[in-house]
Amino acid sequence: MSQVQKTIGDTLLKVEGISLSFGGVKALADISFEIKQHEILAIIGPNGAGKSSMLNVINGFYHPQEGTISYRGEARRRMRPHVAAKQGIARTFQNIALFKGMSTLDNIMTGRLLKMRRNFLWQALYWGPAQREETEHRTFIEKIIDFLEIQAIRKTPVGRLPYGLQKRVELGRALAMEPELLLLDEPMAGMNVEEKEDMCRFILDVNDEFGTTIALIEHDMGVVMDISDRVIVLDYGRKLADGAPDEVRADQHVIDAYLGVSHD
């Protein structure tokens, strides 16, 4: 797969000196990095390296003891989840967090909640502007459903879907928020080769067509090297390396800590 030539923009998000610990366990130690506009950034590292914690700090699930998070130039000590969402940060979860009782359609529709502007009294009456608005959102959702090729499961309660499709619905919900920054926590975990290829295609297309910035955690090195513009390596809560995929692959620290001896 060849990298499409694209323009990486200015810094969208910057974390500086982030330290996070749970009791005596240090999850993150003095981590700093940037996420630039339009790039696909991969965060890799062995289990327990602090990758998910890092995403949780960015969208405000965890509050670091030290450090600052600057999003669109605005620096703050900590994020709050609903504020992060309002400002255009969407995410998916390692262990899939969907609304299991709702259909695929309803799940993706919840991603539009923040975009709904009409007063709830109007909505209650389902009349005039509120009805028009609902239709607009529905149209948008249908586009996402087409894009992710999940037309057939539109009405299925997501609890019944196989794992791979659930991951896709979760991505759909995140996309419904029209995010500027998309955080994906192991989007391809537990998928077969075919599903992985589909997911890769979706991620690249989202990045390409909507210019969405993407930060993802992934264990499959093949995938990481293929789709990302830049790779950050974490190990025991510290940052080991930060650079283009080829540089990182050649980095001796990384090889020692993570990739192990080369397999040639």
Add this chain to the structure above:
Amino acid sequence: MMFFLEIVISGLTTGVMYSLVAIGFVLIFKASGVFNFAQGVLALFAALTLVGLMEKFGLPAWLAIIGTIAVMIALAWAIEYFVLRHLVNQEHIILFMSTLGLAYVLEGAGDILWGSDVKVLDIGLPQGASDWLLDSYGLYVEKLEIVAAVVATALVVVLAVFFQRTRIGRALRAVADDHQAALSIGISLRTIWIIVWSVSGIVALVAGIMWGSKSGVQFSLSLIALKALPVLILGGFTSIPGAIIGGLIIGVGEKLAEVYLGSMVGGAIENWFAYMLALAFLMFRPQGLFGEKIIERV
């Protein structure tokens, strides 16, 4: 025949009163997956506050009701601030335990603030039998129970519209399903919790007014929550229409059982009929009549 009809009507109206309490449970269960043990005490607390405002401050009924609604909203805020906020993403059982504690705190607070003696609640609701029904059909129906039925119907319509149609309703369902996911799409858990506890506090006030007008405001009011349990098991914990129909079935069922079967087993069926019915449901249809079927992948 007239006798049978009278029993059914009396059962239906009692059932409506059960439903009023059950709806409060359903609201909080829908929005947080938590069985709110404090719901009965909430009704007691609301009724006590209402009586207190009328007696101690001499407020007219309508003003006292508005005042009580304000108190219930403030209470919802306080519960969120002091209890729920600290329990985000915890197991449901932990949240349940916290409502258990809340029940005791509220009960004590009600006692300290308004005293523990039995109080008469009179906000001017009609009392006694409906003359019209008595004269023209020979039916004995309490006026208060008719009012309760009308109020419950109105309440259900408003709540149904609120939950089915509005953005807030959708957000509530999302929060009930998965806290993390709800947060990630920009729902503020705190706002949602304050809203749902306020609404549930107001429903508790309605239940408190009805039961208080019927049998006085006293500690035993908080025990009607126990009667709401079988109603919930029948109707399903997540369904407001289910709470209504469950209430009606239990109300009618226990009255009929008392009258027609009571003599065979020596009476007092009314006291345990609801629980037996609930037990039967638990064995054959654990999600209730209208509850969401639980799907689990293994």
